[in-house]
Amino acid sequence: MAKKLRSLQTWERAQRLIPGGVNSPVRAFKSVGGTPIFIKHAQGSKIYDIDDNQYIDYVGSWGPLLLGHANSMVLSAISEVMQNGTSFGAPTELEVELADIVTSAVKSVDQIRMVNSGTEATMTAIRLARGYTKRNKVIKIEGCYHGHVDYLLVKAGSGLTTFGLPDSGGVPKEFAQHTLTVPFNDINAVHQVIEAHPDQIACLILEPVAGNMGVIPPKDGYLNELRRVTTEHGIVLIFDEVMTGFRVAYGGAQEIYGVDADLTCFGKIIGGGLPVGAYGGRKEIMQCVSPIGDVYQAGTLSGNPLAMAAGIATLKELSQPSTYAKLEETSNTLSDGIKHSAKKHNISSFHNRVGSMIICFFTDQEVIDYETAKTSDTEKFSKYFWGLLDQGIYIAPSQFEAGFVSLAHTEEDVENTIRAIDHVFSNL
């Protein structure tokens, strides 16, 4: 058992000063029980806690750190730019450079606006879709997460044509009355909702690869059919690629599945570990944003030079040849290793992987949507989580979070991880 004294002491102090001890709920380890570790520093694939324990990290700050921790190119880009000042509230070349890189990488994105988080990106993309279409309703997919926007914190109603119900305190149910939820991978449900609300639906937003209910890829043809039906009905198709953008491929999920969105949300990787989000898409729609159009959106620190520098450095590294092939190989080796070990130890499990996003669901069902994801045995997951942490492997403290492989993970890291997992499975 690892030393934990300092983390425990800091946890006591944190709980006195910060609600629940954390600045984002999932960090509190509530769904696995127990108390979190506090991080002191990190390098490459490893993080170190304040009791000096070392872990191989598969959280990667929840997605941004595809290059691994403290990447030297990213750090030197930040420190160089930092000498010139940290924020100006006026245009800089860096914003234009990052806009150029992202619009060149994702062909459906003609123009892009930088914000400070993924939440801001999805919130504004929807406001923009509503302003552009002059319609109010939003189709949201059950189990997809788009940040903590009021009317997106919604669970499904009792039937397809009923409205969603707020999933969080503090959200008036009227705020959710324009949110229509349907299951992931269910194209008929989308057809039915569209038929039931003719000319009222502004947009459909989804994660093209669901990554906030574990990892669930779209079924063959699902995204194509969403593209077809939204075009037919004048509905803006929004891909929330905050997680998948520059992760599953340089051009995101749109590149892999060959489907263009009207608007795309970014975050995480494009900020290289600093706070960044962005939304972009077809010029005709983006021209509705203030100061050209009447859809308002602003930000004191938007396009912050340090964040832009970190993003540019990250994306430049990612654009090098064979980056994604290497990531694919590492991720595949890990995923196969887990699958193989689960089979050897007769663990009921279902495995998904899209690029460097991987998941082991503790269920014997095929996981295709939120309902099937929820069949997972979360108690078993908790044992798995603590077993791994004990052996120096840090995965997200929830069954419904993706595991993120980075370019910093070595063959040796993967071997050690598989060995640790095999040990945990043998006692599960």
Ligand SMILES: *Cc1c(COP(=O)(O)O)cnc(C)c1O
């Ligand atoms: C993380 C995430 C968000 C929210 O981004 P924040 O920067 O945490 O606000 C939105 N959508 C998806 C798909 C995400 O994974």
